[in-house]
Amino acid sequence: EAQVTQNPRYLITVTGKKLTVTCSQNMNHEYMSWYRQDPGLGLRQIYYSMNVEVTDKGDVPEGYKVSRKEKRNFPLILESPSPNQTSLYFCASSLSAVNEQFFGPGTRLTVL
Amino acid sequence: AQSVSQHNHHVILSEAASLELGCNYSYGGTVNLFWYVQYPGQHLQLLLKYFSGDPLVKGIKGFEAEFIKSKFSFNLRKPSVQWSDTAEYFCAVNGMGSGNTGKLIFGQGTTLQVKP
Numbered sequence: 096e097a098q099v100t101q102n103p104r105y106l107i108t109v110t111g112k113k114l115t116v117t118c119s120q121n122m123n124h125e126y127m128s129w130y131r132q133d134p135g136l137g138l139r140q141i142y143y144s145m146n147v148e149v150t151d152k153g154d155v156p157e158g159y160k161v162s163r164k165e166k167r168n169f170p171l172i173l174e175s176p177s178p179n180q181t182s183l184y185f186c187a188s189s190l191s192a193v194n195e196q197f198f199g200p201g202t203r204l205t206v207l
Numbered sequence: 208a209q210s211v212s213q214h215n216h217h218v219i220l221s222e223a224a225s226l227e228l229g230c231n232y233s234y235g236g237t238v239n240l241f242w243y244v245q246y247p248g249q250h251l252q253l254l255l256k257y258f259s260g261d262p263l264v265k266g267i268k269g270f271e272a273e274f275i276k277s278k279f280s281f282n283l284r285k286p287s288v289q290w291s292d293t294a295e296y297f298c299a300v301n302g303m304g305s306g307n308t309g310k311l312i313f314g315q316g317t318t319l320q321v322k323p
Contacts (some may be wrong), residue, residue, distance in 0.1 A: 130313075
């Protein structure tokens with residue numbers, strides 16, 4: 096089944112404890128992206144990757160890192176999480192930057 | 208600045224009522240347009256998309272949307288809603304210009320509640 100998977104689905108952590116949210120797609124998509132969803136703000140892009148060679152910041156990259164060592168995986172790294180990063184995170188992938196994006200199930204993160 | 212505005216934040220309808228959700232965007236160039244739906248506790252799913260051609264597009268589950276370029280609008284419609292349509296709906300825009308980063312610009316979302 097074609098899909099985008101994320102792990103973990105739920106995470107409660109404390110300020111400053113490094114964490115990684117994994118994202119994997121099995122559709123051979125070039126483009127991958129991370130968004131965060133907050134009430135009243137819709138979804139905002141954190142980072143994106145055009146392909147394994149190109150990764151860049153989105154609208155709200157502060158406090159986040161990503162890597163794209165292989166096409167299928169695009170982990171989101173929070174080196175030192177803070178409470179303002181409490182949010183619902185979605186990974187998405189697409190054939191290219193102009194095609195529709197397919198979203199993962201989401202990761203609900205709470206930083207205490 | 209690029210933006211998407213959804214006029215209705217919370218809509219309550221009875222089953223069989225007609226639905227229209229407004230979406231306007233601000234973008235200085237050609238765009239691709241999308242409507243996504245998020246059922247309670249689930250991820251975003253694509254309802255329909257507009258890239259080019261006929262401005263009236265049909266999507267899944269009986270939804271349709273009309274792109275009116277002169278009004279920068281892409282309103283979502285359904286003639287008769289069902290209880291199972293209860294969800295949050297997001298309009299999104301992807302700019303097509305050079306240097307396109309693939310970023311989807313989302314509206315704030317509209318919560319639709321359908322009463323049985």
